[in-house]
Amino acid sequence: MKAAVLVFPGSNREGDVAQAIELVTGRRPAMVWHGDGDFEKTDLIVVPGGFSYGDYLRCGAMAAQSPVMAEVKRRAAQGVPVLGICNGFQIVTEAGLLPGVLMRNAHLKFVCADVHLKVETSQSLFTNRYQAGQVIKVPVAHAEGNYFADAETLKRLEDRGQIAFRYCAPDGTVDGSGNPNGSINNIAGIFNETKTVMGLMPHPENATEPMFGGTDGKALFEGMVEALS
Amino acid sequence: MSKSGTSAAPVKLPNEPVITPQIVAEHGLAPDEYQRVLAIMGRTPTMVELGIFSAMWSEHCSYKSSKVWLKKLPTSAPWVIQGPGENAGVIDIGDGQAAIFKMESHNHPSYIEPYQGAATGVGGILRDVFTMGARPVANLNALRFGDPSHPKTRHLVSGVVAGIGGYGNCMGIPTVGGETNFHAAYNGNILVNAMTVGIAPTDRIFYAAAAGIGNPLVYVGSKTGRDGIHGATMSSTEFNEDSESKRPTVQVGDPFVEKLLLEACLELMATDAIVAIQDMGAAGLTSSSFEMAAKGGLGVIVELDKVPMRETGMNPYELMLSESQERMLIVLKPGREELARKIFEKWELDFAVIGHLTDTERMVLSWHGDIVGNIPIPPLVTEAPMYERPWTLTPLPAVLDAAKVPAPKDYKASLLTLMSCPDLASKAWIWHQYDHLIMGNTAIRPQDGDAALVRVPGGHKGLAMTSDCTPRYVQAHPETGGRQAVAEAWRNITAVGARPLAVTDNMNFGNPTKPEIMGQFAGAIMGMVEACTVLDFPVVSGNVSLYNETEGRPILPTPTIGAVGVIEDIAKAVGSRLTKAGLALVLIGETRGWLGQSLYLRELCGREEGAPPPVDLAVERRNGDFVRGQIVGGRIAACHDLSDGGLLVGLAEMCLAGGTGVTMKLPAGAGAPHGFLYGEDQGRYLAAADDGIALLAAAAAAGVPASLLGYAGGQALVVEGLVNLPLAELRAVHEAWLPTYMNSAA
Numbered sequence: 001m002k003a004a005v006l007v008f009p010g011s012n013r014e015g016d017v018a019q020a021i022e023l024v025t026g027r028r029p030a031m032v033w034h035g036d037g038d039f040e041k042t043d044l045i046v047v048p049g050g051f052s053y054g055d056y057l058r059c060g061a062m063a064a065q066s067p068v069m070a071e072v073k074r075r076a077a078q079g080v081p082v083l084g085i086c087n088g089f090q091i092v093t094e095a096g097l098l099p100g101v102l103m104r105n106a107h108l109k110f111v112c113a114d115v116h117l118k119v120e121t122s123q124s125l126f127t128n129r130y131q132a133g134q135v136i137k138v139p140v141a142h143a144e145g146n147y148f149a150d151a152e153t154l155k156r157l158e159d160r161g162q163i164a165f166r167y168c169a170p171d172g173t174v175d176g177s178g179n180p181n182g183s184i185n186n187i188a189g190i191f192n193e194t195k196t197v198m199g200l201m202p203h204p205e206n207a208t209e210p211m212f213g214g215t216d217g218k219a220l221f222e223g224m225v226e227a228l229s
Numbered sequence: 230m231s232k233s234g235t236s237a238a239p240v241k242l243p244n245e246p247v248i249t250p251q252i253v254a255e256h257g258l259a260p261d262e263y264q265r266v267l268a269i270m271g272r273t274p275t276m277v278e279l280g281i282f283s284a285m286w287s288e289h290c291s292y293k294s295s296k297v298w299l300k301k302l303p304t305s306a307p308w309v310i311q312g313p314g315e316n317a318g319v320i321d322i323g324d325g326q327a328a329i330f331k332m333e334s335h336n337h338p339s340y341i342e343p344y345q346g347a348a349t350g351v352g353g354i355l356r357d358v359f360t361m362g363a364r365p366v367a368n369l370n371a372l373r374f375g376d377p378s379h380p381k382t383r384h385l386v387s388g389v390v391a392g393i394g395g396y397g398n399c400m401g402i403p404t405v406g407g408e409t410n411f412h413a414a415y416n417g418n419i420l421v422n423a424m425t426v427g428i429a430p431t432d433r434i435f436y437a438a439a440a441g442i443g444n445p446l447v448y449v450g451s452k453t454g455r456d457g458i459h460g461a462t463m464s465s466t467e468f469n470e471d472s473e474s475k476r477p478t479v480q481v482g483d484p485f486v487e488k489l490l491l492e493a494c495l496e497l498m499a500t501d502a503i504v505a506i507q508d509m510g511a512a513g514l515t516s517s518s519f520e521m522a523a524k525g526g527l528g529v530i531v532e533l534d535k536v537p538m539r540e541t542g543m544n545p546y547e548l549m550l551s552e553s554q555e556r557m558l559i560v561l562k563p564g565r566e567e568l569a570r571k572i573f574e575k576w577e578l579d580f581a582v583i584g585h586l587t588d589t590e591r592m593v594l595s596w597h598g599d600i601v602g603n604i605p606i607p608p609l610v611t612e613a614p615m616y617e618r619p620w621t622l623t624p625l626p627a628v629l630d631a632a633k634v635p636a637p638k639d640y641k642a643s644l645l646t647l648m649s650c651p652d653l654a655s656k657a658w659i660w661h662q663y664d665h666l667i668m669g670n671t672a673i674r675p676q677d678g679d680a681a682l683v684r685v686p687g688g689h690k691g692l693a694m695t696s697d698c699t700p701r702y703v704q705a706h707p708e709t710g711g712r713q714a715v716a717e718a719w720r721n722i723t724a725v726g727a728r729p730l731a732v733t734d735n736m737n738f739g740n741p742t743k744p745e746i747m748g749q750f751a752g753a754i755m756g757m758v759e760a761c762t763v764l765d766f767p768v769v770s771g772n773v774s775l776y777n778e779t780e781g782r783p784i785l786p787t788p789t790i791g792a793v794g795v796i797e798d799i800a801k802a803v804g805s806r807l808t809k810a811g812l813a814l815v816l817i818g819e820t821r822g823w824l825g826q827s828l829y830l831r832e833l834c835g836r837e838e839g840a841p842p843p844v845d846l847a848v849e850r851r852n853g854d855f856v857r858g859q860i861v862g863g864r865i866a867a868c869h870d871l872s873d874g875g876l877l878v879g880l881a882e883m884c885l886a887g888g889t890g891v892t893m894k895l896p897a898g899a900g901a902p903h904g905f906l907y908g909e910d911q912g913r914y915l916a917a918a919d920d921g922i923a924l925l926a927a928a929a930a931a932g933v934p935a936s937l938l939g940y941a942g943g944q945a946l947v948v949e950g951l952v953n954l955p956l957a958e959l960r961a962v963h964e965a966w967l968p969t970y971m972n973s974a975a
Binding site: 205 | 395399400401486488489577660661662663668669799
């Protein structure tokens with residue numbers, strides 16, 4: 001699997017996700033600068049976490065207008081898989097690749113903590129190494145992860161199985177206790193209609209080694225390798 | 230180099246005021262200090278020159294009251310690459326890698342404007358570290374707030390924590406550790422001490438000493454505005470009720486720009502273009518240009534009109550004294566300007582050649598072709614005021630007779646009181662606002678071990694780091710307190726299995742012109758000198774913050790010790806989490822039941838008195854070396870040093886961190902139970918081991934006192950005959966205090 005990781009001014013988890021990809025593929029992904037609208041062809045495009053453009057204006061709003069994102073939109077339309085993590089989720093949402101919006105956390109504070117996620121489906125190139133209903137533990141680190149979509153959009157997402165992950169309690173119960181940011185329907189990650197674009201707030205890249213946050217996030221990268229190699 | 234060699238008097242600027250005694254006083258210069266200025270200059274200085282003397286001779290920049298004492302600290306060891314005097318200290322951690330670190334205060338700004346004050350404190354210490362070529366890998370912070378019931382405390386906690394998080398999170402540097410205390414002595418003067426640790430190759434370390442006559446002086450980063458003018462001077466005076474009117478002297482941070490500056494600087498550092506580099510911190514362009522030239526034994530000409538400016542109408546005085554953030558000054562090799570310019574333009578940062586080095590040993594400031602300042606550099610350093618201020622040592626208080634300290638009527642209730650008191654309650658509300666996981670190298674998270682532990686990228690080594698001080702001990706007896714702060718930092722590094730290597734000290738004290746305050750400083754240094762010497766724990770960097778007083782009331786003397794250690798194989802490190810039933814709990818070290826200055830005494834008896842627990846450094850070293858050896862040898866599964874609150878608090882923390890209970894009983898000869906359980910005797914560890922008997926035998930062989938207390942298991946903390954406390958109940962009160970406090974109305 002050849003992967004590209006985008007780098008915007010203010011990106012800061014690009015190294016973390018590159019490290020996770022290298023761990024499962026044995027090779028370093030290409031790092032693509034935001035001004036580069038013509039980067040090499042890859043099997044996967046990752047939009048990483050961070051504070052692109054300082055999160056000024058609105059998280060992800062400025063990065064969504066960069067030359068590289070115009071190219072990402074073109075390739076996504078051709079079916080090239082795109083994974084947006086945290087700020088990357090905000091960016092692909094702002095770019096219109098995914099519906100809805102990430103608002104300020106309900107408690108108004110930044111939160112960095114392990115959360116539990118319920119895997120909603122294994123039927124995607126991102127989640128094929130998980131079982132539907134499986135509970136995994138990965139961290140979040142954000143101030144604007146409170147997913148919102150209007151009722152109609154939300155119904156469509158739910159009906160078409162476009163929810164990837166939901167925040168839950170350690171036993172898998174989906175209720176307010178496991179929700180770190182007030183996200184509607186406990187949504188932690190979603191797909192586009194073709195399930196070739198996934199955005200999520202949690203950081204599976206920070207849960208790939210036993211001593212450093214556990215390994216529950218590793219299967220996400222392994223699954224992509226399996227699907228895309 | 231035509232006009233730069235002259236000592237000609239500068240031209241007068243329009244609106245240049247006449248220097249009056251009042252203007253001199255407003256610049257924080259004493260009359261005799263101003264006489265020195267006149268003697269050095271041979272004439273009346275211009276305003277910008279006066280401003281430069283004021284900044285350079287401020288307590289903050291010159292260390293004039295503290296230098297005679299700081300010189301006594303041990304600063305060398307075979308692994309020390311750079312001791313105090315540079316932007317940060319540098320130690321060799323093996324494999325061609327160096328750890329670069331420092332701690333610095335931002336106390337006064339954080340009290341006046343908590344978010345920006347704390348944020349720019351983090352920004353400043355990050356720059357100190359990456360200026361030297363290191364990529365920062367971890368942040369820590371030591372915070373001291375006033376009494377929770379004080380009307381300003383909640384607002385200050387909220388702003389400081391948000392500011393630290395706001396800056397560090399955006400920079401993408403994990404904030405992995407720290408400490409937070411509350412005491413009424415900080416009501417009007419909180420402490421915000423921020424520490425950064427970075428990693429660099431040992432052969433790619435950058436220093437501030439300028440070299441190469443004619444080499445260009447380059448300004449990079451943010452534009453210069455009018456913020457923070459006189460920050461260094463403001464930090465060098467006491468507070469009064471008008472201090473909040475000094476809000477405009479607080480800088481405003483932009484972590485996004487600093488992130489770009491970090492990446493751009495590291496990119497430039499990977500080339501061979503840099504001769505010297507220095508961040509613009511306190512006293513901005515003044516101190517950075519001065520220090521670079523002074524360290525290189527050179528002169529410098531600065532063309533101030535070429536400085537990128539944020540506002541129109543700025544004058545030389547403002548440009549030289551602004552403390553606008555996210556700026557660096559670089560001396561480049563000749564001909565590398567375009568290479569450097571391209572890098573900074575890629576990162577969308579300002580880049581300007583603003584002068585060059587000369588052989589005159591003078592700082593010459595020009596403004597649209599006119600010379601507006603002309604100061605000889607060496608005398609400003611050599612003739613700087615240095616004071617041996619009168620000092621009176623604090624006498625050792627009488628030792629408190631433990632028998633006269635009442636035992637609790639209900640041990641369970643007493644433990645709940647302690648575990649929910651502001652100093653011991655969980656600080657999760659704070660550290661969950663800090664990204665402590667970014668970079669993917671955090672092995673021991675906050676609350677999971679005595680020191681934070683971070684993997685060194687590219688290998689199996691781990692860096693352990695901690696920040697420690699027990700101000701109430703220092704207040705009671707500064708020598709003991711200074712010794713204890715160093716010993717506790719050493720112990721915390723040891724308790725995860727790492728080898729303690731070096732210290733950064735952040736000395737926070739009151740007004741040094743008062744002999745009893747200067748005596749606190751002197752006493753603390755004496756204790757630190759002893760401890761650093763016996764423990765082979767040199768001081769490699771530091772910062773002094775004096776005049777921490779409001780309306781004449783000083784803070785508790787707070788010499789915060791930041792420390793770094795290394796473990797060769799990070800997989801052998803242990804945290805303090807008790808995760809497995811059946812582990813034996815072994816107390817290592819001697820317990821005499823020392824209740825003087827203990828939290829038990831303060832929180833349950835309402836008394837702050839007695840001598841603090843003595844620190845026997847030889848015993849400290851023996852016990853610590855033993856524990857570290859057992860951890861690295863795989864014979865200890867979890868370990869916790871015993872400090873604030875004593876044995877029972879330490880045990881409770883281990884249970885909560887790992888979610889496993891314990892049943893223990895008092896060993897024979899334990900003495901009074903409340904002394905044994907809550908005494909704060911030093912040099913002690915609580916170790917959990919699969920084979921407790923083997924650990925006891927090893928301790929006996931090493932001549933280290935050790936006793937088996939009990940075994941892990943169940944979901945309650947049980948001290949036979951005294952306490953039976955379900956962990957859920959303990960956790961509820963331990964975790965509730967801070968969020969409840971922060972969420973309650975003022």
